[in-house]
Amino acid sequence: MVNLRKSLNRLPHLIAFEAASRKLNFTRAAEELGVSRVSVSRQIAELEESLGARLFNREHRRLSLTQAGRALEAEVNPALHQIADALKSVAGAAKGTRLSVTTTSAFATYWLMPRLVDFSNRFPRIELDLVVADRMLDLAAEGINVAVRYSATEPREGRVRPLLQEKVFPVVSPRYAARTGLTQASDLLQEHLLHLSGIYRPGARWPSWFRSNGLEPPPEGSGVVVNTYINMLQAAIAGQGVGLAGNPLVDPYLADGSLIRVPGCKEVVRDHYYLMDMTRDREDAQIFCDWIMEQAGKAVG
Missing domain, CATH: 1.10.10.10 (Winged helix-like DNA-binding domain superfamily/Winged helix DNA-binding domain)
Structure with missing residues (x-):
C-alpha cells in the first residue's frame, strides 16, 4: 500500500x-x-x-x-x-438547507439586512449564510448560491435578473450648518463636500456629478475624503458635510428624515444591482430570489 x-x-x-x-x-x-x-x-x-x-x-x-x-x-x-x-x-x-448569499457591505447594511426579518418570518426553514464582501468573489470557488452585484454590465454567470438601478444625488443632514441657501446645484461649490476615494468608479464621485450638472467641480480639498460608502453616509447623517448618495441604499434615511435631498439638483442614473442565481433549480434559492425581487418591487413602488 x-x-x-x-x-x-x-x-x-x-x-x-x-x-x-x-x-x-x-x-x-x-x-x-x-x-x-x-x-x-x-x-x-x-x-x-x-x-x-x-x-x-x-x-x-x-x-x-x-x-x-x-x-x-x-x-x-x-x-x-x-x-x-x-x-x-x-x-x-453538512450545511443542509443553508443558502449562501453574497453582496457588498453597503447593500447588505442599508438594503438587505433590514428586510431579512421579513424573509425569516415567512420562510423559517431556510437558513442563510450572508457573505459580505466588497471585493469581487469567485462565486463558484467560494460556493456561493446567490449573489447581488452592482455592475455597469450584466454579469455572465448563473441566471441573472436586474434587481434595482441606482440614481445618485446630493444629500445632507438637517443638522448640517450650510454656508448657502442650498437651493441649487451651484450652491454646492461653496459647501463642505464628502468625497469618496479608493475603489469607487467615477460615476460615484463629485467631479462626474458636477459635470453632469454643467458645473466645473471643486478640488477634493473642499471637504472630507473617506474610503467607504458606509463611512460617507454616516458622516453625512452626522452633519459633517454634503454626500453624494444613491437610492436604493439611502432611501431609509430619506424616509425617516435623517437625510434630505438637496433641492434643485439633477440626479444621475448609474449602474444596476443584478441578482445572480448560481444554483441549478435549487428550491430555496428560487424562493429567496423571488422574495428579493418582490422586495425590490416594493422599493421601486
Whole structure:
C-alpha cells in the first residue's frame, strides 16, 4: 500500500504548481493563492528538486511547461480539482438547507439586512449564510448560491435578473450648518463636500456629478475624503458635510428624515444591482430570489 503521507508531503507545492501551470505566470499564481511570488517560485523549485525533473521553461518574461510539466499537469491538476469538489460536496451536505448569499457591505447594511426579518418570518426553514464582501468573489470557488452585484454590465454567470438601478444625488443632514441657501446645484461649490476615494468608479464621485450638472467641480480639498460608502453616509447623517448618495441604499434615511435631498439638483442614473442565481433549480434559492425581487418591487413602488 502506498504511504500517502510520504508520497504527498509536497501537496502544498502541487497546489502552487496547479496555479502556476494554469496561469503560466508566477506573479499571477501568487496573487490567486494569496502568497508572494517568491513563495511560489521557491515551492516550484523545491518540487522540481524532489522530482528530479524541470517542470517549467523560464524564459525572459515568459513561462512554459516542459514535457515533464505537461505530464504532471495532465495527471495532478484534474485530481486536485476532484478532491476540491469532493470536499465542497461533503461540506454542502453538512450545511443542509443553508443558502449562501453574497453582496457588498453597503447593500447588505442599508438594503438587505433590514428586510431579512421579513424573509425569516415567512420562510423559517431556510437558513442563510450572508457573505459580505466588497471585493469581487469567485462565486463558484467560494460556493456561493446567490449573489447581488452592482455592475455597469450584466454579469455572465448563473441566471441573472436586474434587481434595482441606482440614481445618485446630493444629500445632507438637517443638522448640517450650510454656508448657502442650498437651493441649487451651484450652491454646492461653496459647501463642505464628502468625497469618496479608493475603489469607487467615477460615476460615484463629485467631479462626474458636477459635470453632469454643467458645473466645473471643486478640488477634493473642499471637504472630507473617506474610503467607504458606509463611512460617507454616516458622516453625512452626522452633519459633517454634503454626500453624494444613491437610492436604493439611502432611501431609509430619506424616509425617516435623517437625510434630505438637496433641492434643485439633477440626479444621475448609474449602474444596476443584478441578482445572480448560481444554483441549478435549487428550491430555496428560487424562493429567496423571488422574495428579493418582490422586495425590490416594493422599493421601486
